[in-house]
Amino acid sequence: MEIIKVTHLKKTYGDVEAVNNISFSIEQGEIFGFLGPNGAGKTSTINMMIGLSRPTGGHIMIDGIDAIKDIKKVQKIIGIVPDENNLYDEMNGFENLCFCASLYGMRKKEREKRATELLKQFNLLKASRRPFKTYSKGMKRKLTIAAGIIHDPKIIFLDEPTTGIDVESARQIRELILDLKKQGKTIFLTTHYIEEAERICDRIAFIVNGKIVKTGTVNELMENAESEHKINLVLDNNITGSRAELENQFPNYKIKMVGDNSCLIISQERIALSPLLQLLDSKGISVYEAKAIKPSLEDVFVKVTGIEAVQLRIEREKLGT
Amino acid sequence: MKTMIAFWSILKKDILNYYLKPPNISWGIIFPLSWTLMQLMRSEGNLGIVELLPGLMAMSVLFGTTSMLAVTITFERKGRSFDRLLLAPISISILVVAKILGAILFGIINAFIPVIFAAFFIDLSRINWGLTIVAIIFIAVTSALMGLLIAVSAKEVFEAQTLSNFFRFPMLFLCGLFVPLDKLPVVLKPLSFILPLTYGTDILNGSVTGNSVFSAIINFVVMLAFVILLFYLCQRNIKKKWIL
Secondary structure, three states: OEEEEEEEEEEEEOOEEEEEEEEEEEEOOOEEEEEOOOOOOHHHHHHHHHOOOOOOEEEEEEOOEEOOOOHHHHHHHEEEEOOOOOOOOOOEHHHHHHHHHHOOOOOHHHHHHHHHHHHHHOOOHHHOOOEHHHOOHHHHHHHHHHHHHOOOOOEEEEEOOOOOOOHHHHHHHHHHHHHHHHOOOEEEEEEOOHHHHHHHOOEEEEEEOOEEEEEEEHHHHHHHHOOOEEEEEEEOOOOHHHHHHHHHHOOOEEEEEOOOOEEEEEEOOOOOHHHHHHHHHHOOOOEEEEEEOOOOHHHHHHHHHOOOHHHHHHHHHHOOO | OHHHHHHHHHHHHHHHHHHOOHHHHHHHHHHHHHHHHHHHHHHOOOOOHHHHHHHHHHHHHHHHHHHHHHHHHHHHHHOOOHHHHHOOOOOHHHHHHHHHHHHHHHHHHHHHHHHHHHHOOOOOOOOOHHHHHHHHHHHHHHHHHHHHHHHHHOOOHHHHHHHHHHHHHHHHHHOOOOOOHHHOOOOOHHHHHOOHHHHHHHHHHHHHOOOOOOOHHHHHHHHHHHHHHHHHHHHHHHHHHHOO
16 A cells, blocks of 8 residues: 655755656555665655655655645654754753653653663663763664654654664664564665665665656666676686687677686676687686676666766765764 | 643753753853842942842843743754754644743743842832733743744854844843933934833833833733734744745
8 A cells, every 4th residue: 555655746945956856656564765875865855755845846645644735744653763863962862762752742651661662672771861962873873763763653764774873783773674664664764875775675766866767676676787697707817818709709798807817798698608618618718617797786776877886885984884 | 632742841851951051040140140230330329229120120031031042942953953843743833832931931030030139138019010020921922032033043053142142232222221212312213112122121110110101001012912923923934944
């Protein structure tokens, strides 16, 4: 069942088109990933969906409610984890959670019980009486996520949940996200970590310059890249001298040198190894290793968006991970 | 009921996190006290404490409410914790009232510091306390709403402080506190009539010393109009500037 439907959504800031006529829908209980570099329009899209920003055009329906006309109704059933940890520094972990719960009208007993449960679940019980400002980055992120789900929302918006934190905390957060999915929650996740999207999202949309360029499950997205077959050969000798003959014999194969004793065979069809090995053998070249290269989501992203994955890595490094 | 829980929590959080912090408590006491001593020294004994009270009370409320609210909101906006409040399923009006109520209470308490100080020296039984309290509440509400308006326009804490002073100091000199309204230059008189503090101070003058320019009813009606106008402007500006 479709729980979120976004149609022709637009957001402009002066001359800048932050979000340019995007449409997508999300099924109940699925993890939907929004993958794109910084400034692609991910946060702008989330902000419009949660009521922190007004769309320039388009429609947003969340659980049957028009989110543009009746955002306060929508805010009752959604949980939001922003890209920055925005809890109160002076308050301790427990107080922060209780305060966030009270904003949703939860009574004292109920919110204290729920806060304790979440602190246990997020492994923060020991630090629960310490001020938020004394928490590590990972702890802050976990508490911010706990605050976003304190009122047991149906839909959760996670904006870059693992950005800027250590590997172990990021792993724990990914597990928590998968746990939330098991509980039947619908999750809208923005990230610029390709591996993260690949690992936990049911469906992914690539967003670049405010436009969605591709949407699908990881397998659907991979199909696109799998139209090309690649085999990496490790040899005992350099084949530069025999390359022309190889290309003549196998006109459908593209041969790319990778280092001195290694080459990549690329073809639109499946690659038949025996004739290739026979020819190399006749030239006195032994093949030590032949490995099929499976495309990664990163390859698909690069192919579809034209953005080098390196750019995403640089952004990640800038953010301190 | 759910809205009331959220409302009370926001108010309680602000009181505990900001208003009851030692620097603010001491500021709330020292500031009105300094004003009192400054005025006494300036008058060289010619001015009675009773005559000083309306001005001191008005100034304490004005400075207490505007500065605290503008600074705390800008601080929360900068740390983005204010987004939590905007994302809560409560109306902007409830949010505005919850945010300003802490500042109003802080301002009202500030107003009574000079009164407590004066009570040691003079007989305050002739003061019309009913009128005084209503006037202080009105001054506190309008000042808090002005603080909120400033907070909506400021991005940084220092910006909020600068903007606050830009409004507060001219208001102090034009509201009849230092220079009586009838002695103000003709060019400045119209300006003084568009400031809420002018009417609040006038009620206080009437209730404490018995000398007021307008009748209490006119003053209250004008103050009420200011409250409605400022409340509307605050809501409109929050929607316009914070929900982009």
